[in-house]
Amino acid sequence: MTERVDKNSSYxxxxxxxxxRTRVKDVSPTSGMCxxxxxxxxxxxxxxxxxxxxxxVLYPSPEYFGESTAASLKDYYLDWSHFQILSTVRGAKxxxxxxDVAFFENVDIETTIGGIPHxxxxxxxxxGSTLVAKKNWDGLAIGCALSGVSIxxxxxxxxxxxxxxxxxxxxxxxDDMSYRVKKFREFWDGKYGDVIVQxxxxxxxxxxxxxxxxxxxxxxxxxxxxxxxxxxxxxxRISDLDRAIQLKKRGYIVIPDPEDPVVQEAFKRGSIRSxxxxxxxxxxxxxxxxxxVEWLREQGAKKVTIKTGCYRPADVAWTLKVASEAKxxxxxxxxxxxxxxxxxxxxxxxxxxxxxxxxALVLKAAQILKK
Ligand code: SF4
Numbered sequence: 001m002t003e004r005v006d007k008n009s010s011y012x013x014x015x016x017x018x019x020x021r022t023r024v025k026d027v028s029p030t031s032g033m034c035x036x037x038x039x040x041x042x043x044x045x046x047x048x049x050x051x052x053x054x055x056x057v058l059y060p061s062p063e064y065f066g067e068s069t070a071a072s073l074k075d076y077y078l079d080w081s082h083f084q085i086l087s088t089v090r091g092a093k094x095x096x097x098x099x100d101v102a103f104f105e106n107v108d109i110e111t112t113i114g115g116i117p118h119x120x121x122x123x124x125x126x127x128g129s130t131l132v133a134k135k136n137w138d139g140l141a142i143g144c145a146l147s148g149v150s151i152x153x154x155x156x157x158x159x160x161x162x163x164x165x166x167x168x169x170x171x172x173x174x175d176d177m178s179y180r181v182k183k184f185r186e187f188w189d190g191k192y193g194d195v196i197v198q199x200x201x202x203x204x205x206x207x208x209x210x211x212x213x214x215x216x217x218x219x220x221x222x223x224x225x226x227x228x229x230x231x232x233x234x235x236x237r238i239s240d241l242d243r244a245i246q247l248k249k250r251g252y253i254v255i256p257d258p259e260d261p262v263v264q265e266a267f268k269r270g271s272i273r274s275x276x277x278x279x280x281x282x283x284x285x286x287x288x289x290x291x292x293v294e295w296l297r298e299q300g301a302k303k304v305t306i307k308t309g310c311y312r313p314a315d316v317a318w319t320l321k322v323a324s325e326a327k328x329x330x331x332x333x334x335x336x337x338x339x340x341x342x343x344x345x346x347x348x349x350x351x352x353x354x355x356x357x358x359x360a361l362v363l364k365a366a367q368i369l370k371k
Contacts, residue, residue, distance in 0.1 A: 045197075125196065129234075150220075
């Protein structure tokens with residue numbers, strides 16, 4: 001039986017995401033520590049584990065990476081459970097005001113997102129190069145196509161694909177990207193929803209946008225500025241030395257450095273078991289971004305979208321202003337905090353704006369922009 005999430009700072013010192021627990025349950029609300037912290041403690045709490053194996057508490061249970069998703073354990077004091085759906089006994093919306101017609105099966109919930117018709121108000125994304133996204137792509141893509149909604153292929157898919165081919169530093173073929181686009185299209189009716197390809201700094205450098213527009217006839221390109229799970233670039237874990245070297249050569253930041261002979265020796269001995277592949281943070285500028293969107297349209301992108309994280313309120317307002325000037329079609333604001341398992345636990349818990357709070361900010365900023 002799971003235990004309820006602790007309020008205040010009590011949750012800080014014992015989390016299922018890191019496999020830690022405290023010796024007693026009535027912990028200090030300020031630090032999460034047992035009120036009497038003893039020398040001969042028989043259990044591992046967050047503090048004791050991080051004091052000698054700190055990296056093990058950085059990521060949510062790495063042994064489940066590729067087979068799990070992860071979420072924050074912090075109680076943000078405002079979430080979906082605080083909302084109620086209020087129905088009315090007078091009139092109807094989305095259907096004729098007629099008791100014989102206004103039956104739930106007849107309700108029309110079609111909508112348009114960025115000018116694209118959707119059978120349901122759902123925009124599903126983004127599923128990038130992480131193992132859990134790759135493994136579940138068929139179910140997600142087919143489900144979205146059959147449901148008439150959109151799905152986003154996330155960042156780094158071409159860069160992580162072992163079978164990608166490059167010419168002059170630009171991608172000209174990727175088995176994985178091609179497979180993902182075709183799998184959606186196989187079940188797509190050509191009208192409702194669409195498949196979107198997301199591009200981060202590395203993807204743009206590798207020419208993923210031009211490749212998918214010109215070779216795979218993708219209509220929509222998403223520029224990525226961040227995600228809700230962490231206000232940094234995307235990450236994955238690599239347990240193969242040759243692959244780590246290959247990714248470094250393709251332009252990714254890989255730590256520890258897989259080309260360092262000392263690191264290679266440590267990996268062969270087993271004292272280093274995996275590498276982290278990091279993506280860069282975009283750091284967009286107004287003028288550059290407006291020109292970038294114009295360039296994407298010249299390349300053939302029918303629509304351009306932004307995916308951003310849950311940055312500070314001034315950045316939320318700035319994002320809306322830039323998007324408005326660049327005339328992008330859709331913005332996705334990703335609320336804190338969860339992901340596919342490569343967001344450090346402290347970042348999932350402590351960084352960014354939770355979804356409900358973020359939606360209020362976005363609404364307020366949009367209202368100001370409208371004036
Ligand atoms: S080390 Fe101290 S705070 Fe951590 S579980 Fe043991 S007694 Fe509690």
